[in-house]
Each structure stands twice: as structure tokens, then as C-alpha cells.
Amino acid sequence: MPAGPNEQGQSVDANGQPLTRSATPADYFPPPFPNEQSARASNNGALPPDLSLIVKARDGHSDYVYSILTGFGQQPPANEKIGASRFYNPYFRGHQIAMPPPLMDGSVMYVDGTMSTLDQEARDIITFLTWASDPKMEERKRTGFNVMIFLFVFGGLLYFSYQRVWYGKH
Numbered sequence: 001m002p003a004g005p006n007e008q009g010q011s012v013d014a015n016g017q018p019l020t021r022s023a024t025p026a027d028y029f030p031p032p033f034p035n036e037q038s039a040r041a042s043n044n045g046a047l048p049p050d051l052s053l054i055v056k057a058r059d060g061h062s063d064y065v066y067s068i069l070t071g072f073g074q075q076p077p078a079n080e081k082i083g084a085s086r087f088y089n090p091y092f093r094g095h096q097i098a099m100p101p102p103l104m105d106g107s108v109m110y111v112d113g114t115m116s117t118l119d120q121e122a123r124d125i126i127t128f129l130t131w132a133s134d135p136k137m138e139e140r141k142r143t144g145f146n147v148m149i150f151l152f153v154f155g156g157l158l159y160f161s162y163q164r165v166w167y168g169k170h
Contacts, residue, residue, distance in 0.1 A: 033048075038107075043098060044100075045085070045098065052129075052132045054133070054134045057135065062129070062130050065126055066123070067123050073089070080095060093128035103121045104118065105118050108121055
């Protein structure tokens with residue numbers, strides 16, 4: 001990751017290269033392309049979407065993204081004409097997508113020996129994208145559970161206080 005100025009106020013090293021530092025969990029992911037033109041040039045003229053919210057943004061959520069990732073390689077029906085530099089995917093609106101098939105069997109080596117199948121790779125990507133779309137979900141669920149316990153205990157204390165102080169007095 002690019003670093004700010006060091007103690008001497010320098011932001012480049014002796015070779016003129018920007019100073020770098022180790023990434024932290026709070027850092028943003030660096031963009032894969034320096035600008036829109038290079039992104040389009042690398043993707044058949046299509047601007048790649050920001051995938052950080054794709055799971056929440058689409059109907060079907062993670063199932064939709066999984067279908068897109070695994071839907072390549074099928075033959076289009078005879079009545080559908082696929083444009084130049086487009087790929088057929090029955091799950092994508094219009095059935096034509098500029099993105100080439102991103103996954104294939106055996107393209108990832110898992111440390112624990114898990115078989116690298118298209119299905120496994122797609123599920124791993126969906127798990128990451130689901131987290132990226134809502135990284136604080138687990139913390140929010142834990143907080144909600146604690147709030148429910150507090151309200152239950154507080155409700156019990158209120159009930160017993162009512163029984164002790166006000167019950168039978170009008």
C-alpha cells in the first residue's frame with residue numbers, strides 16, 4: 001500500500017519510488033485498473049462493475065452471482081445470435097455478457113488439498129463477495145442478540161418491580 005511521508009518528510013525512497021507499507025484490514029482494495037479507459041480496453045470495451053455491493057444489489061443475491069459465474073460454456077439456442085466478443089450466459093439479462101468465463105477447474109491450489117472445481121471456486125467467491133457487501137454483519141448480529149437478552153432481563157425486572165411495588169394498589 002502507498003505510505004505517507006516518513007519521519008523525515010519524504011514520500012519517495014532513494015530510487016524515486018513511492019514509499020509503501022504493509023496493508024491493514026482497514027485499507028481499501030486498490031483498483032485493478034488506473035483509469036476507465038484501461039479497464040474498458042482489458043474487458044472487451046465493457047466497464048467492469050464494482051463488485052463490492054453486487055450481492056446486495058441484484059435480485060437473487062448470492063444465487064444470482066453464483067449462476068453468472070457457473071453459467072458459461074453452454075450452447076445458445078438456435079434462435080439467439082451472440083455478438084462479436086460476447087459470451088452466452090443464460091443467467092445474464094439478454095444472455096450476452098462481455099466478461100469471458102472467469103473460472104475453470106483446477107485454476108486455484110488450496111493449501112488444505114480441497115479439489116479445485118468450478119463449483120468450489122464460485123462458492124468461495126460468493127462467500128467473499130457476501131462479506132464484502134456487508135463486512136459488519138456478524139458484529140451487528142452479535143449486538144442484536146445481546147440487546148435481546150438485555151430487553152428480556154429488563155422486562156423481567158420491570159415485571160417483578162411492578163409485582164413488588166404496585167400490584168394490588170389502585
